[in-house]
Amino acid sequence: MYEPIRTKSVHSTTAGRPSDFPHRSREEELDIQLAGHLAALLAVTDELRASAPSTELDTAADRLAGQVARLRGGPAPARLTAPADALDPTVLHQRAQALAGRALVVAASRADTAAAILSAERIDAHAAALHPQALAAR
Template sequence: MYEPIRTKAVDPRIGVHRSDYPRSSRSEALDIQLGGHLAALLTVTDELGLDGAAAEIAAQVTRLRGSQPARASRRAGSDEASLHRRAHDLAARALLVAASRADTTVAILAAERMDAHAAALDFAGAH
């Protein structure tokens, strides 16, 4: 029914081997992803003014990335409920990646942050 392909496939990277491209392992990719989630969580945590939690998160970002993370300042007039929801979501993402890479320290930290932000949302909803 179909005509068979009679020509050799053309590779636009003539003379370049696959090994010439930088590749990251699954572990490295998870480290990068986890560092990104934690850095985003750190930004929201800084905006909420939670200095103790921010210091713990910053330590883990530094461990994963090898350098100090950029820090945000507290914003006046920010909607704290939306920040707590965002932080809860980011902590959940960090927990999933930490579990994938078997990083118990970050998994515990992320679970604690999820609990803290859920409690803050419950408290805000009750008042």
């Protein structure tokens, strides 16, 4: 009734034989994912710094760069050096808040306390920039 499978499955390997493709552990995959989210957050933070410089954003960018370098196990990530095209700061804060949220989820699943704290702080900072009246009500 069914045609037999004629090719070897690409999803399984025979016990004791090394596979033909490299495998990464769950922790390595989460490190890569977290570094990517933090690097994207760093890029948006650099854009915000270019449009409205502040010491708070400078500090946050330096901390983000340090975390990305730690997770990648190498040099500091590339940074924005020239002023970017002027984008709406509201859009940048929304983007940064979303990226920080994604980083927080991955950091929590990875049990990376330093990255989780930094991500949560960035969520709060961008929320405050988006809704300053909400913080005044607290």
